[in-house]
Amino acid sequence: MDGLLALSNDLAAAVEHAGRAVVGVNGRRRLGSTGLHWRAGLIVTADHTVEVDEDVTVTAPDGRTLAATVAGRDPAIDLAVLRVDAGELPVAEIATEPARVGHIVLALGRGPRASWGVVSALGDGQRRGAEAGELMSLDLTLYPGFSGGPLVDTRGRVVGVTTSGAARHFQVAIPAAIVNRVLDELARRGRIPRAYLGVGTQSVRLSDALRQRLGTDQRAAVIIVDVQPDSPASAAGLLIGDVIVSLGGARIGDPGDLRAALRPQQVGETLTVSIVRGGEPRDVRLTVGERSRRA
């Protein structure tokens, strides 16, 4: 079989296969976005494209309009989950292996429409903490309305969710494994909890001497400028002026890193926070709390 023809047929078949579970998401006034029927009755899309909590609808591949409710949001990685009465809508096939740098991938938008390219790097170029650092950078074009749509491999298996919201200068995708963990939390708790520390922070430079002392090449960390009373941070004994270098093993270089490092599944978990207090490095144990639902 002709190599390019075989690839061409595979790509078209991949669009068809994955496209059966691709829906349009109508959750903002302007351009609609894309979602995927990830698990039975659950549509995964990009959080920034669902601007309202009520009157959200999804458009099935056959043109039917289905009412949807917001089941949960994970704004730190730009993910929203919608609940629908899916009926006959097929559930997508989710890849069990992560995509690797160099893999040919397709991004799908409602329609379905498609663009192709390769996984260009792991990480979003901003060295975000923990799982957020596992975002994939893509060398492909995400056309208007693609946000929240699936990234699929050449067999039509979903390897991630594309979003242009989290990183303005990169085309990025959230790997399927991270989405699965968010959906597991939703199934376990009935909601997607938002992790909470109770600190206000600002970025600070780490001096050469301190870097040497810590044995790190990390150039920045965050300094605590506010500790909320009765918060996980105050319970752990964190003080204004403490410098947070890492949280649960993830480097913290700016307040964004801190938000990205806190994942829903960590609520209730006890993590090690590496801090510098009065010039002395030390580790503090901290139990991650849950932000109240109104906050």
Next chain:
Amino acid sequence: MPTTLDFAALAETVRRVTVEVAGDGAALGSGVLWPRGHVVTNAHVVRRARVAVRSVDGDVLEARLLARDRDADLALLCVDGGDLPTATLADSAIVRVGSLVVAVGHPLGVRGALSAGIVHAIGPIVRGGAPWIHADVRLAPGNSGGPLADASGAVVGINAMVVGGLALAIPIARVIDFVRTARLAAP
């Protein structure tokens, strides 16, 4: 037809049936070598009754304008003399969203440049309009009138414009209709 094909071989196949449509020494656009000594290009590429057509080998031939349809943005030229190859035309039904496609043309004066991508969507530009092939392929001025071809090198459309970063090509079925009508009108 070769049994194995890579992008280099595919590019060569499509290049052989792509011409540069020129006038006043400056490149205006691209064209596709059609059977019976004809060349198909965009109407917006050809504005005069006589133009020069340059083959991949560098032969410059004179061409007469046989028909021009501004609404369809298609023009049919007749090349005088020359033993030129002709394009293989695809069955329009085989193009699917996701299919690999390549474009050959002379974007910004770069001769015989290849762009590769996939079919992004097939549908109208305006509600209720005729369908176009929307391709995730990077084109530039000078690609106009050139071929969009599938992975076997068969022409699936004529590149006509770029909208929102997407290449828009006139589907082959519409081009074949235009050529048939034009030949009847101008024997």
